[in-house]
Amino acid sequence: SGRGALSRRSGSGDDAPVVAMCPAGTVLTGCTCFSPHGRHCDGARTHDDQCVAYNAAGGWGVYAQAQCVSMPGQTACPEGWAFNDGDVPPCAVGDWCQQAAAAASIDACARRCNGNPACLSFSWDV
Structure with missing residues (x-):
């Protein structure tokens, strides 16, 4: 099943990073940047098991949104996996x-x- 994790708000400096991490027992499957104030995201990327988002110049802070999936007791995999x-x-x-x-x-x-x-x-x- 899927779930997400939201970071705290980043600082307001240019390229200020903020990190979101998936809860225990889940796997990071995606990473996005969210700005409640319009276009203030300067990108997001995964790094190891973390989702890192970056604030754009002039932004008031952004949030990292980690997409996480729980796969307890997985015994069969889809084709290609x-x-x-x-x-x-x-x-x-x-x-x-x-x-x-x-x-x-x-x-x-x-x-x-x-x-x-x-x-x-x-x-x-x-």
Whole structure:
């Protein structure tokens, strides 16, 4: 099931960052920036298991919105996905993937990425 997490408000400086994190037992699947004052977002990105949003110059502060999915007891995966059994070696530096040590603690489906079957990614659209 899906749920979200909203950060506190960022500072008002140019590119002031703010972080939203998913609750325990969920996986980060998306990240957006929200500004209640119009177009004051200067982007958002995922970094590890965090959603980071940035305030634009002249903005009054923005919020990071993390999209999170709970997958308890996942035993089957959709086509194109592989179940992470924790037996995958670490990814090469520079790959857009999670390290196996981090991935092994997450009971979730993971897309294999960069054509490298040793890599598991937890940044997918649901």
